[in-house]
Amino acid sequence: MVTLNDIAKMANVSKSTVSRYLNNGSVSQKTREKLDEIVQQTGYQPNLLAQSLKAQKSNMVGVIIPRYGSPSTNEVLKGIDTIAYAEDIQLMIMNSDLDIERTKKNLRLLQRQKVGVIILLATAIDKELEEQLKTSKTPILLVGQKLAGLPSYVYKDYEAGRLIAEHAIQLGHKKLLFVGVSEEDYAVGVLRKKGFYDVAKQNGAEISFIQTNFSRSKNYEKALEFLPKTQATYIAAATDLMAIGIFNACMELGIQIPHQISLSGFGGYNETRNVLPHITTIQYSHSGMGEAVMKAAIQTLETGENSLNTEWPVQLLIQGSTEELKD
Amino acid sequence: MVTLNDIAKMANVSKSTVSRYLNNGSVSQKTREKLDEIVQQTGYQPNLLAQSLKAQKSNMVGVIIPRYGSPSTNEVLKGIDTIAYAEDIQLMIMNSDLDIERTKKNLRLLQRQKVGVIILLATAIDKELEEQLKTSKTPILLVGQKLAGLPSYVYKDYEAGRLIAEHAIQLGHKKLLFVGVSEEDYAVGVLRKKGFYDVAKQNGAEISFIQTNFSRSKNYEKALEFLPKTQATYIAAATDLMAIGIFNACMELGIQIPHQISLSGFGGYNETRNVLPHITTIQYSHSGMGEAVMKAAIQTLETGENSLNTEWPVQLLIQGSTEELKD
DNA sequence: CTGAAAGCGCTAACAA
DNA sequence: TTGTTAGCGCTTTCAG
Numbered sequence: 001m002v003t004l005n006d007i008a009k010m011a012n013v014s015k016s017t018v019s020r021y022l023n024n025g026s027v028s029q030k031t032r033e034k035l036d037e038i039v040q041q042t043g044y045q046p047n048l049l050a051q052s053l054k055a056q057k058s059n060m061v062g063v064i065i066p067r068y069g070s071p072s073t074n075e076v077l078k079g080i081d082t083i084a085y086a087e088d089i090q091l092m093i094m095n096s097d098l099d100i101e102r103t104k105k106n107l108r109l110l111q112r113q114k115v116g117v118i119i120l121l122a123t124a125i126d127k128e129l130e131e132q133l134k135t136s137k138t139p140i141l142l143v144g145q146k147l148a149g150l151p152s153y154v155y156k157d158y159e160a161g162r163l164i165a166e167h168a169i170q171l172g173h174k175k176l177l178f179v180g181v182s183e184e185d186y187a188v189g190v191l192r193k194k195g196f197y198d199v200a201k202q203n204g205a206e207i208s209f210i211q212t213n214f215s216r217s218k219n220y221e222k223a224l225e226f227l228p229k230t231q232a233t234y235i236a237a238a239t240d241l242m243a244i245g246i247f248n249a250c251m252e253l254g255i256q257i258p259h260q261i262s263l264s265g266f267g268g269y270n271e272t273r274n275v276l277p278h279i280t281t282i283q284y285s286h287s288g289m290g291e292a293v294m295k296a297a298i299q300t301l302e303t304g305e306n307s308l309n310t311e312w313p314v315q316l317l318i319q320g321s322t323e324e325l326k327d
Numbered sequence: 328m329v330t331l332n333d334i335a336k337m338a339n340v341s342k343s344t345v346s347r348y349l350n351n352g353s354v355s356q357k358t359r360e361k362l363d364e365i366v367q368q369t370g371y372q373p374n375l376l377a378q379s380l381k382a383q384k385s386n387m388v389g390v391i392i393p394r395y396g397s398p399s400t401n402e403v404l405k406g407i408d409t410i411a412y413a414e415d416i417q418l419m420i421m422n423s424d425l426d427i428e429r430t431k432k433n434l435r436l437l438q439r440q441k442v443g444v445i446i447l448l449a450t451a452i453d454k455e456l457e458e459q460l461k462t463s464k465t466p467i468l469l470v471g472q473k474l475a476g477l478p479s480y481v482y483k484d485y486e487a488g489r490l491i492a493e494h495a496i497q498l499g500h501k502k503l504l505f506v507g508v509s510e511e512d513y514a515v516g517v518l519r520k521k522g523f524y525d526v527a528k529q530n531g532a533e534i535s536f537i538q539t540n541f542s543r544s545k546n547y548e549k550a551l552e553f554l555p556k557t558q559a560t561y562i563a564a565a566t567d568l569m570a571i572g573i574f575n576a577c578m579e580l581g582i583q584i585p586h587q588i589s590l591s592g593f594g595g596y597n598e599t600r601n602v603l604p605h606i607t608t609i610q611y612s613h614s615g616m617g618e619a620v621m622k623a624a625i626q627t628l629e630t631g632e633n634s635l636n637t638e639w640p641v642q643l644l645i646q647g648s649t650e651e652l653k654d
Numbered sequence: 655c656t657g658a659a660a661g662c663g664c665t666a667a668c669a670a
Numbered sequence: 671t672t673g674t675t676a677g678c679g680c681t682t683t684c685a686g
Contacts, residue, residue, distance in 0.1 A: 019664065028672085379662095380663065
C-alpha cells in the first residue's frame with residue numbers, strides 16, 4: 001500500500017510537504033507538478049483512518065435505522081443521502097432490527113468510530129437508552145421520537161389524524177371506523193387515532209374502533225370478519241399497508257370501494273398506488289424530513305450547535321378510494 | 328475523551344498492560360480487577376480508528392448498493408446484515424444512486440477506509456469501473472453481475488425464464504405474451520426472456536413480445552393499449568411490479584385474472600401479495616443470497632481467499648393469478 | 655506478569 | 671516554500 005511517506009520519498013520532499021500539497025496548498029509550482037505526477041502514477045489515496053485519528057473525528061455521519069426495507073425508513077434515508085452526497089459527507093448506516101439492545105450497541109460503535117453526528121431513527125426508547133443518548137459526547141439527532149433535551153424531528157401525527165377525519169366528515173360520512181394499532185406506538189397508535197377521534201366527535205359522528213397490528217395479512221383476515229358486520233361507511237386504517245389488507249378483503253367480499261365504503265390510510269407510499277382505486281392517504285414527507293435532518297446534522301458538524309425540535313407537516317392526499325356519501 | 332493512556336495512568340500501570348487486559352488477557356488477577364473497576368467507572372471505549380489504523384485494516388465490510396428502497400436490495404441487505412450481526416462485523420453501506428461515477432467514488436472511499444471486503448451490488452459496469460475493480464487491493468465480491476476474474480454472485484435468470492414458460496405450457500397455454508425490458512439489463516432483459524422463449528418455442532407455443540420499462544405506471548398504460556388486442560392467454564411480465572401494472576389495467580378493463588388471462592411476474596416480493604389473486608412469480612432468495620455473500624466475505628476477511636463464482640437458484644411460486652387454460 | 659519503545663499514516667506547529 | 675518534530679490512540683515486539 002502506498003502511503004504519504006512513500007510519495008514523499010519518491011518526490012524527494014518531506015511528508016509535510018506532501019501533506020500540505022494534499023490539503024492547504026502552500027507548495028511551489030515545481031513540487032506540485034512533481035507530486036501531481038507521482039500521485040497520478042501510484043494512485044495514492046490518503047488513509048482515511050489516519051486522517052480521522054489525527055483529527056480526532058471523522059466527517060462521517062452515523063445513521064441508525066430501525067430495520068431495512070421499511071418504506072418510510074427508505075424515504076428518510078433517501079433524503080439524508082441526497083444532502084450528504086451533495087455535501088460530500090459519508091454516511092455510516094447501521095441497522096437495529098427493531099431491537100433496543102442493538103440500538104445501544106450501534107450507538108456505542110458509532111461513538112467509537114468518532115463519527116461527527118449520529119442520526120437515530122427511533123422506535124422505542126427505554127431508560128438506559130435515554131441515559132446513553134443524553135450523556136453522549138457525540139451529538140445526536142432524534143427522528144420519530146421526542147426526548148426532552150435532545151433535538152428531535154417528528155411528524156404532526158395528531159394533525160394527520162385530524163385531516164383524515166375532516167376529510168371523512170366533509171364527504172358527509174357519519175359512521176366511521178378507525179382500524180388502529182396498539183398504543184405502545186405513540187405516533188401511530190395514539191396520535192393518529194386521537195386526532196381522528198377528536199374531529200369525529202366534534203362533528204357528532206358515530207365512531208368505532210378495531211385494533212389490529214401493522215401487517216397486511218392480519219388486517220385482511222380481521223377485515224373479512226368485521227366488514228360484513230360494520231355499519232361504517234368510512235374506514236380509516238392507521239397505515240397504508242393496513243388499508244391494503246382491508247382493501248383486499250373488500251374485493252374478496254365483493255364490497256365496492258369507494259361506492260359502498262370509503263377507505264383511507266396513512267403514509268403516502270407508492271403501495272397505495274398498487275391497487276385501483278388508489279388509496280386516499282396522508283402524505284408524509286419522509287424524504288423532506290430526511291433532508292432537513294441531514295442539514296441540521298451538517299450544521300451540528302460545522303458549528304457544534306444542536307438544532308431545535310421540529311415538527312414536520314403532513315398533507316392529505318385524496319385519491320380514488322374515498323368519495324362522498326351517497327343517499 | 329478517556330483514552331487507553333488515561334486508564335493506564337489511573338491504574339498506575341503501563342499502556343501495554345491495559346492493552347493486554349483489553350485483548351489477550353495476560354494480566355494478573357489484581358490489576359485485572361483494578362482495571363475492571365476503572366474501565367467501568369470511566370466508561371472507557373477503545374478508539375476504533377486507532378485500532379484499525381494500527382491493524383492496517385478494519386473488520387468492517389463495505390456494501391455498495393445501487394439505491395435505497397429497492398425491494399431486492401433490501402432483501403439482500405437483510406441477509407448480509409443477519410450474518411454480519413451474528414459475526415459481529417460492522418457494515419458500511421454506501422448508496423450509488425444508480426450512478427456509475429458514484430459507484431467508483433464509493434469504491435475509493437471504502438478502500439481508503441480500509442474496509443476488509445467490499446460487496447458490490449452492481450448494475451452497470453463500464454471499462455473504467457472494471458479496471459478499478461480488478462486492480463483493487465481490497466477484495467471485492469460482486470453481486471448481480473458477472474465479471475471474469477472476480478468472485479460473482481448471480482441468479483439463474485435464464486432458468487427463471489424457463490420455469491415460468493414451463494409453468495405456462497403445463498397449464499395448457501399456447502399463446503404467450505412476454506412483457507419485457509431493454510436488453511441493456513442483461514439479467515432481466517436478456518436472460519429471463521431467453522429462457523422463456525427457448526422453452527416456449529420448444530413446445531411450439533405461439534409467442535409475442537412487448538417491450539416496456541420497469542415502472543408500474545408505464546406498464547399499466549401500455550397494457551391498457553395491448554390488452555384489448557392480444558390473443559395471448561398467458562402474460563409473463565419481466566418483474567412483479569410490471570405485472571402489477573398490467574394487473575391493474577386488467578381490472579380497469581374488466582378482464583378477469585386468471586379466468587380470462589393468466590399473469591405472472593418475477594421477483595417474489597411481498598408486493599405480489601398486495602393484490603388478489605396474488606401473482607404467480609419466481610421467488611428469488613435475495614436474503615439467502617445476501618447471507619451467502621456475507622459468509623463469503625467473512626471467509627475472505629479471515630483467510631484472504633476469494634471464493635468462487637456462484638449461481639443462485641430460483642423457485643417457481645404458484646399463486647392465484649395463473650390457471651389451467653379452459654376449453 | 656509487566657513496561658519501554660517503536661510505529662501504523664497522517665497533520666500541524668515551529669523553525670529554517 | 672520547505673523540513674523537523676511531535677503526537678493522535680492503539681498494539682506489539684522485546685526485555686526485564
